[in-house]
Amino acid sequence: MTTTLPHQREDPTRAGRVNDFALKLANVNGTGSASANALLMQAIFRMGIPVSGKNLFPSNIQGLPTWYEIRVNHTGFTARALDYDLMVAMNSQTYAQDIAEVAPGGYVLYDSSWPLEPSLAREDVGFLGVPLAKMCLENFATSRERVLMKNVAYAGALVALLDVDLAVIATLLNESYGRNEKLLTSNQTALRLGYDFARENFTCPLEFRVAPLASTSRSILIDGNTASALGCLYAGATVAAWYPITPATALMDNFTALCAKYRREPVDGAVAGSPDSTVNNYLILQAEDEIAAIGMVLGASWNGARSFTSTSGPGISLMSELLGLAYYTEIPAVIFDVQRTGPSTGMPTRTQQADILLCAYASHGDTKHILLFPANPHECFEFAVQSFDVAEHFQTPVFVLSDLDIGMNDWVVPELTWDDDYTWDRGRLLDDTDLSEIAEFFRYTDEDEDFVTPRTVPGSDPKGAYFIRGSGHDKFGKYTEVPDEYQEVVDRLKKKHAAAASALPAPIEVRREGARVGIVTVGSCDLAVREAIENLATLGIAANFLRVRGFPFAQSVRRFVEEHEHCFVVEQNRDAQLRSLIAVETQLDITKMHPVVHYGGFPLSAVQVVDAVTAIVTPPRVTSTKERP
């Protein structure tokens, strides 16, 4: 029986919206909701539709509120949406807040095993009660299954309500649980319970729904930490050192798993299956702290291996001393900073871009580092590979500044590609043959056009032996306290840093006819800012877009700011750190750039950018900023 409930009414502004809506799922941490939510998101992706899934989770193993947001958008604008068409309210602790967040005309799906408090009622929202606990109690034997399967049951109801392809869901369940028949059956049962209930009790599908597209056929679903780890594997990194920290842990977990799969070589003549039948062409060291992690990276790099560490803000703080050593002694190193919310412990499971200045100038004394800013997992892979080349070419630490949103959420991105003709750039690394051709070797002489000097590694011909020191040294590598000798070396380091600008990924620029507004942004702000620019255009404000992808900055960054009557810098930290860095490093007047900062810990949304711009630039006609493009 299919009935139309009185609150399930036709809203003319929302009628027939296909592949354009946002869901929010409010759960209790540790109750198994993650796999049900991911199932739904992955199914929509498999249907060829641009989608994002953002996990807004607490720093907790069990019990605290956690949310998952799914944004479906056929044009690819999958940044966080703040107006939810449907809320799955599974956490009674947060009912009031969750129900209040639903957009007028939207829906709340809740567990109707127990009645909702009358005070939670909203006239402008439809309530879809599904007796999840009751149906799981009746259909499952163990208490654990009764809890877990509630999630799969609401996923089943959503499949019906949103018109998700049941065949896709069935395939996904088979892929996940095919080797565990009991679990597979339970999932299928639960899914069917929710699905059938929705079909029998609500008008399915809702006025917003999915329909198959072909726009993601060349795309993959991947998180940034996995993509970065893949990049390290492909770049030929052999030594990794790290200390566990949210949200970077999965990067090294993934690197470990990838190495186990792709870096084990059989030993000739060994008995297959014996512990000595394979060797590992990698060594991953779980260090005692982040100080040790970066120390190990420097030791390995000094010794000629490609080496990296992965961490988050607190780790960078601890590493700062040795980062200065690496800068001054010119040792390559790659550091992944999956940024989280600071300062101090801050909010470890929330996102931010607040380590920009820390990383740019990490360590005491005059230090400057090279930074790369990926905006999504695709760039995490590409920049990870590139970071090793840049680090070895310029013989200095390179930071890859990802963040929690990129690192831990699944993103739909173009598939990764690899050119088998690529080989690594080891930079000016002298081997014994090179050494035999020169009369004398000194570590910091013979600079090239990038102000880079040749290096040798331990074990090479004694002619190449030198003593590396973090204390004052002249260009011959000898200890010095003579002002001119000291300055000669640090002046070259400054020029070397500047020279790296042209070797980094160029900024992405998107221009519009007649734009007087320019928006500069970085990293994971990308999609929200691009969407905001579309929305601004509908308001009559044409804006140009520039996303920086490397520091030191390309010349075009300065030019872009100068060109625009109004320039905004959009970033996810309180103090407008990117804006400050641009001002300091390009000598631009800082007041020429309006700061747009978002730093509460959840990913940026387009509406926040639109509001900030329209607060300064008046749209030519009066209209709501919430209007859809």
Next chain:
Amino acid sequence: MSAPTKPLIPLAGLPRNELGLTVRDYEGAMSTLCAGCGHDSVTAAISQTFFELSTPPHTIAKLSGIGCSSKTPTYFVRGAHGFNSAHGRMATIATGANAANRELTYIGISGDGDSLSIGIGHLSHLIRRNVDMVYVLENNGVYGLTKGQFSASADIGSRSKRGVSNDIAPIDPIMLGLTMGATFLARSFSGDKAQLVPLLKAAIAHKGTALLDVISPCVTFNDHEGSTKSYRFTREHEVKEIATDFVPWQQEISMPHHKDDAREVTLHDGSVVRFRSVPDGYDPHDRQGVEEYIRQRHARGEIATGLLYVNESPQDVHEMNHTPEVALSKLPFSRLCPGAGALARLQDDLR
């Protein structure tokens, strides 16, 4: 001021080792430490050791942290690469270096400030990982470069130059090592080259972390009456009940066994450490027994020296991780990058 270069005066008649090198080839720059510093004697013993072992200089990597002792790697084996790193962090750099290239011989020089205060965490974990290296802790109980503060190895009641008595319990690196699962622990005295050189040789031959605690008096800040790390105090209180000979693997063992309790330990490279004399019932493989022995000697105000503990069987960091015999740093790119085909197949799971 640059470190002065030691003039290379050709001295005819200096003995040559198997590589045709003289001991002068295993020296480095002129020391800038105080005249009479114990560290210079350790430096000389290290030069002598590598000379006698005929180690090719370029196969040695020497590392240090910050402090007086950490300056010394520039004073030995000029043909080796050296890394004077940051205060307390040498163990971490050495761990990474060893991870990248297991083929080299690693010697780290540190002090009691570097190792037992700022770097004690790193030293502890280096020992736990059993990184194959020689770790020389030049122990003088005092911060020299900052002019005489007590270090963490200063004994209770030991007096500073200004007459202040130390009230904080000392850390004994040997006891620390026993707790952390060290596989080679020795103590010596900078003034005793005859004991130090064979210990260094055994430490180099050992597979895993070999920790040498070398009492090395500071003539400027800690060699006065009332100090327990002075030349005089060390000479008067040193107990050398454990004596060892080092027999390199090339040499046929021809020395007679002159005591029933003489023990032999075959080291990783085939060299042998022979315990010429040990106290009754002493077993250098017995962690608890060694601990008890050191405690008893310490209670009597004595400093037990010699090769105190050795265990050749635990795996080092490379064995634990099943790395290849060849240095990871020497693997060509083609063996490290899985290539386009693998990337395409791998992404089938991401759709």
